Amino acid sequence: MILYGSSISPFVRKVLAFAAEKGIALDNQRVGIADPNPDFRAASPFGKMPALADGDYQLSDSSAIIHYLEAKHPAPALIPADxxxxxxxxxxxxxxxxxxxxxxxxxxxxxxxxxxxxxxxxxxxxxxxxxxxxxxxxxxxxxxxxxxxxxxxxxxxxxxxxxxxxxxxxxxxxxxxxxxxxxxxxxxxxxxxxxxxxxxxxxxxxxxxxxxxxxx
CATH class of the missing domain: 1.20.1050.10 (Glutathione S-transferase Yfyf (Class Pi); Chain A, domain 2)
Structure with a gap:
């Protein structure tokens, strides 16, 4: 999985830390806001960090990405079921x-x-x-x-x-x-x-x- 964005952004840092706590390997490709990188823009149509590419699946927004990762890799659970x-x-x-x-x-x-x-x-x-x-x-x-x-x-x-x-x-x-x-x-x-x-x-x-x- 590729995560586009720089960890100087709290939102990118949040996703990277969340993934690390779950043992999920992310290839962090650093891009800036509105970066013209075509792969980044395909995953983030409005040029905002972070954006995720998991094979052909693309997603932007830190909360959306985190809920996707939690659903795909439920253990250890970092969003309680209660x-x-x-x-x-x-x-x-x-x-x-x-x-x-x-x-x-x-x-x-x-x-x-x-x-x-x-x-x-x-x-x-x-x-x-x-x-x-x-x-x-x-x-x-x-x-x-x-x-x-x-x-x-x-x-x-x-x-x-x-x-x-x-x-x-x-x-x-x-x-x-x-x-x-x-x-x-x-x-x-x-x-x-x-x-x-x-x-x-x-x-x-x-x-x-x-x-x-x-x-x-």
Whole structure:
């Protein structure tokens, strides 16, 4: 199976980590947004990452890809069968993909993507407003629900919820941002533990090395 996209995207990183936790081998072919690569565009008609090609089967959108992988490779289960646990898992993925990502994207785009990848200044006022006004309430919510010790967001094992919520924090970490150890100690410890897993750590290290080579 081929996964198109760069893991600097939280959505691509989420799929790669999900697949790694399930032991699914993906050939990650790095492409950018709206890349003209014809195979990528065939799998993603609107040029958005990630996109999947499994033989003749093509699919885009991280959530769609993850549900496809879960159905095709059900063990180990990362989306619970129990209705209540499944509902919570899908909620956390939606929270991560919309609320958390939207905030982080306003910061990351204007401080990293625009100046480093697009060669133009970002809007620091937009980034600052997101960091100052949007991020703290999100972290406050996570602090209220984050597990203590070695726990997980849903049930007693790793699920898609943990993978989805942790992934955007890697982008924040690339900018020196994230949960504060005094105000959000549970969130900080939880996120660091999930991102240290073998499914995430090599991806994040590779991203950091790549960003170091690109002038600010």
């Amino acid at each position: 209705p209540e646990l499944r509902g919570k898992t899908i909620w956390f993925e939606e929270f991560a993909d919309t609320i958390l990502f939207a905030c982080g994207a306003r910061i990351f785009f204007n401080r990293v993507v625009a100046p480093r990848f697009l060669g133009r200044p970002g809007d620091e006022a937009v980034a600052l407003a997101a960091e100052r006004d949007e991020l703290p309430p999100i972290l406050d919510y996570l602090e209220a629900v984050a597990p203590s010790g070695d726990g997980y967001l849903v049930g007693d094992a790793l699920t898609l919820a943990d993978i989805a919520v942790a992934s955007p924090f890697a982008n924040l970490a690339h900018m020196g941002l994230g949960a504060d150890s005094e105000r959000h100690p549970k969130t900080r410890a939880y996120v660091e533990r999930i991102l240290a897993r073998p499914s995430f750590a090599p991806l994040i290290a590779g991203e950091a090395a790549m960003l170091e080579k690109i002038p600010t």
